[in-house]
Amino acid sequence: MRSLYAIYRKEMGQYFVSPIAYVVVGVFLVLAGFFFDRILQFFIQNSLQAEMQAMQYGVPPQIDVPGEVMRNFFGLISSLILFITPILTMGIYAEERKRGTMELLMTSPVTETQIVLGKFLASLTLFAIMLFPTAVYIVFMCFESTPRPPWGLVLAGYLGVLLLGGSLLALGQFISSLTENQIIAAVLTFGAFLLLWVLDLGAQGAGSTLGQVLQYLSVIRHYDDFTRGIIDTSAIVYYASFLFIFIFLTVRSVDSMRWRRA
């Protein structure tokens, strides 16, 4: 546990002494803030229009503005992290191998699992830090709207983002452990994410059984439920298995570095 914490602490320190974390978090927040504003404006406009239509035709407006904003905003965050997480994970092992510091870690009394978990938890923490300011927007919006939307909706949304982000980080970390080159790691990770994203598009053309399988495997389909405030056990099982598999594979991959010619 102490070794795991040592690795975690070192990773966190490294994120915040290098400019990468600041740039990535900064860019993410600028984009997220901009889009949040656009989405909010759009739905306020829509609801005003609906209200005016209602005055003319007498149909009561039925727009859940905070709910719609949140759904769209979480959808947008998911596309942003598609671009952001490969940058966060590309260097996790590639850089360590290139600098030769992997040799230090692997000749210290630290197990591969401790190394992998320490690094993974640190990247997840950075991810959570990156997300946190966006919660401020949402909370403000919820306070300003009447009736106030249930907090469960917000929590479900963030649980979804964390699970999605965590899965992507685990996959990205695994890919980073396969190569010494950060650029290759980033490109492969991005490609893999994109494939997982569009997996359910392929499902539409495929036969029913295959289609269902593909749909179930799509990393984004399970996420949609969370943005609607639904916490589905199958989605949690999906993300938990995804995390477990890629953390396990990373441990194996780090272990196999010993057998490869360095």
Place this chain on the structure above:
Amino acid sequence: MIEVQDLTKAYGSVTAVDHVSFSVNKGEILGFLGPNGAGKTTTMRILTGFMPATSGTARIAGYDVFDDSLEVRRHIGYLPEAPPIYPDMTVETYLDFVLRIKNIPAEKRAARIDDALKKTNLVDKRHELIKRLSRGYKQRVGLAQALVHDPDVIILDEPTVGLDPKQIIEVRNLIKGLAGSHTIILSTHILPEVSMTCDRVVIINKGKIAAIDTPQNLTSQLKGGQRVRVDAQAPEKQLRETLAQIPGARNVQVTAAGNDGHVIATIEADPGKDVRSQVAASVVQKGWLLYELRGVSLSLEEIFLQLTTDDAAHAEAS
């Protein structure tokens, strides 16, 4: 402290380390000498648990490097070929991190860092970012990393690479100072280094051990007898004939040095024979002027070349 038995490492069809066996006693400094690509780094990586051997065993402090890898890693400090440093850390935070992953309890860390900084002369670089340090300082940070947790066994892969002559002397003294309380293996391809720092030398070439002995023994005994160098003013040809008649002398070589009639002769003596007095006597008897006469022992360089080229010749013959 360290027992290595028939250690072999093959990368595909290439055998990097071929049935290497040796042992190191507690408190001893063992030098690993060999040309680049001889298998020094591979042997060290196996000892540190970084990579597994293809066959054979190695034990450190009684623990097998493969089966009890974690236990072995608790007992070693290791400086790889390139110092394993994080450029964005300061020297102090780096050493603190190393102590943490070596499981050193919090209350001991500050003292261990101070000690390592003092030993490696890094005290005034303590708060400096490692990336701002020069190559020599980075190497010293790497060295500090290998000894900061006070391990029983310290394994250093070319510890003096990248240092200037003054720093090299400092590092050699540091290593000598560590012996006794620590068992040390260091590798180098610089020959004087082993004769200056090591208690025993393993000469390794193409993955095989060519010789294991003390530097003194290797120099004086291993390849026959003593050599004598003579500087005299004498006719070249006659000097050669005279010297060749001395009993016990063989392989007399004479070369003219400069235009003032000086001649340099080297004579190899049979093992156990001291031919110096006879050389002096016969030169003086002939009425030549003797300027200098001294015994030269084979340098490690020559032994090394002999051993490694012999090997190559044998390999080609077979």
